Structures are given as structure tokens and as C-alpha cells.
Amino acid sequence: MAELGQVGDYEIRLLKVFKTVVECGGFSAAEAVLNVSRSTISVHMSNLEQRLKLTLCSRGRSGFALTEDGIIIYDAVRRLFSQMEDFRSTVNALHVQVSGELNLVASDTISLDDRSHFPEVLGEFSQRAPDVYINFETAPMNEIERRILNEEADVGFIPYHRELDGLLYQPIYEETCYLYCSNTHPLFHEPDHNEVRVQLEQQKLVHAGIQTNPDVTVQLRGLTKAASAYYYETRTAMVLSGAYIGFLPEQYVGHWVKEGRLKPLLPDERMYKLGIAAITRQYGRLNKPRDVFMELLVRRGQR
Known part of the structure; x- marks a missing residue:
């Protein structure tokens, strides 16, 4: 059974791209938000799927759509970034009077x-x-x-x-x-x-x-x-x-x-x-x- 190894900065960057693509509804709409080309986004998504060993979305003539695994991963990503933001806020608050x-x-x-x-x-x-x-x-x-x-x-x-x-x-x-x-x-x-x-x-x-x-x-x-x-x-x-x-x-x-x-x-x-x-x-x-x-x-x- 394939397992995900350590999650580092590179994986975090890929997950941010994935989250943006999902919330924009596709690669084209995400171009302006991420300020990178559609082809670069496609490469990032492919790299993420390879690292996760999962197919996260379908993209083609029928449009962009998440797979069942993609829906689960997106929900997990949202929780991950929310917890990271809570951690950041907590650390910052410790430095405030x-x-x-x-x-x-x-x-x-x-x-x-x-x-x-x-x-x-x-x-x-x-x-x-x-x-x-x-x-x-x-x-x-x-x-x-x-x-x-x-x-x-x-x-x-x-x-x-x-x-x-x-x-x-x-x-x-x-x-x-x-x-x-x-x-x-x-x-x-x-x-x-x-x-x-x-x-x-x-x-x-x-x-x-x-x-x-x-x-x-x-x-x-x-x-x-x-x-x-x-x-x-x-x-x-x-x-x-x-x-x-x-x-x-x-x-x-x-x-x-x-x-x-x-x-x-x-x-x-x-x-x-x-x-x-x-x-x-x-x-x-x-x-x-x-x-x-x-x-x-x-x-x-x-x-």
C-alpha cells in the first residue's frame, strides 16, 4: 500500500495551488490568482497527484471536476491551512502585550x-x-x-x-x-x-x-x-x-x-x-x- 512520506515546503506549495484551483473552479480562473501560466498549474497538479498517488480531478472538454478522492483531499487541505493559520495567530499573540x-x-x-x-x-x-x-x-x-x-x-x-x-x-x-x-x-x-x-x-x-x-x-x-x-x-x-x-x-x-x-x-x-x-x-x-x-x-x- 502506497504511503505519503514527509510533507515539506514543496508539498505545501502544491497543496496551495490545488486549493486555489478548486476554489477558482478550474485552471483558467486560477491563472490570475496564482499569477502563473495554465501549463505551470497543470505541471504542479500532476506533481501533486504523483506524490499523493491519487487522481484529484478531471480536466478536459467537459470542464474541471474533483474526483471522490479529490473532494476528500480538498476538505483535508482546508483543515490543514486553517490549523496552520490558528498556529500562526497563536504564536503572534504570544508576542503581544x-x-x-x-x-x-x-x-x-x-x-x-x-x-x-x-x-x-x-x-x-x-x-x-x-x-x-x-x-x-x-x-x-x-x-x-x-x-x-x-x-x-x-x-x-x-x-x-x-x-x-x-x-x-x-x-x-x-x-x-x-x-x-x-x-x-x-x-x-x-x-x-x-x-x-x-x-x-x-x-x-x-x-x-x-x-x-x-x-x-x-x-x-x-x-x-x-x-x-x-x-x-x-x-x-x-x-x-x-x-x-x-x-x-x-x-x-x-x-x-x-x-x-x-x-x-x-x-x-x-x-x-x-x-x-x-x-x-x-x-x-x-x-x-x-x-x-x-x-x-x-x-x-x-x-
Whole structure:
């Protein structure tokens, strides 16, 4: 079976001639564009066919037409030159000062979590890219995913709960969530774990109100969903009221636990872990501010 050897500058020139001929609709129309004679174009095409060991087109009285192999090769050539142009643009962009905007959006509590290293990363970024204007917002998980996919935001930070096509996921840290009640809730002072298990399903639960990962779904099964509050701040307020129990991140509610206002119920049984990830769009326009920010974020996380 014939195989194509190394593709060098000469083959690239032949492929450019072929692409021009196809897009001009024939040899005659391509003469003016290529600024060479029709006979020279014919020689180039013959040389290309010999190197590829394929017949790419028919040319004669009936006019110019691509063969089936020619159609496939033309499509591959278009992709090749598009990728070469992307490479050229990327290299050129590396020599340009970083400017423009960086749009960040995070689910609540992530930006001030020590494990995210956001203050340090933002400080380093401001030194590397002092001319970049930063927009930093908070939004629900589903909204963050939508914004990244639609290129309305550059980097999003969410609990890792599913993997969507078109997104890249960079793990940052892992969060542990327990089921909490307040010191005014009837179960707070119940010492018997068996009694807590018996009463648990009758207690009113406040939950995030969205579809999350399977571990969360398992933990919610059998509990009485009586209210929803997506943000941890509002969910914590409802748990602190004494009327509800709810799952909350261990680190976020740590000071309330130390003050004796919250405690986890059956912590060995009622808990789940959430991976926190930075998400970016897998395919999209060149974005130097985003790339610099992600480079700093990953590097900081490896220290």
C-alpha cells in the first residue's frame, strides 16, 4: 500500500495551488490568482497527484471536476491551512502585550476559600497583565456552565457535578459537606445516634434545589425536602433558624460549629464530597488573558 512520506515546503506549495484551483473552479480562473501560466498549474497538479498517488480531478472538454478522492483531499487541505493559520495567530499573540478583559464567574464560597488561592492568583495576574480589566461575578452552577459555553465568561468555578461536552475541567480542591442542624433544633442535643436516625426523615430539609452529582442524590434520598436555597449563605441562614436541617460545606460553617451554633448529624454516614473545578471552553477564540490566568491558577495549586 502506497504511503505519503514527509510533507515539506514543496508539498505545501502544491497543496496551495490545488486549493486555489478548486476554489477558482478550474485552471483558467486560477491563472490570475496564482499569477502563473495554465501549463505551470497543470505541471504542479500532476506533481501533486504523483506524490499523493491519487487522481484529484478531471480536466478536459467537459470542464474541471474533483474526483471522490479529490473532494476528500480538498476538505483535508482546508483543515490543514486553517490549523496552520490558528498556529500562526497563536504564536503572534504570544508576542503581544496582554490586554482586554477577563471575565470570571464563581459559585458562592469558592472565591474566598483558602484552597482556591484566588487572592494570590489575582495578585500575580495583575502584575503579569496590568492592562487587563477584570469582571468577577457570582452565579449558580447551571448559569456558569451556560456562560462559559456561550463565551460570555472566560473562566468559571463550580462544584464538579457533571461533565459537559465543550468544557475543560481543571480540579482545584475538594469540599466535604455534612448534614447540619442548629443548637435550637430538636436533634442538636439528642445523644442517641439510633434515635437521630429514626427521627431524621421527619425533619424539614433545605436543599440546593438543583440536580447535582449522584452522591448528593443518594444522601438526599428519604429526607423531607421542605425548602430550597441555592447559595450557601441563604441555606446556612435557614439551618441556623432551627427550623431546617441541611448539607453545608465543612470549611464554610466551621466558625459556627466552633461557636456551638451548628453541629453535623451522623457525620460518619451523612456526608458527601464535592470536587471544585475551574471550567473553560474547550474550543473558542484565542484568549490570552484567560490562558495567563489559568497558567497562574494551575501553578499556584501545584505549590
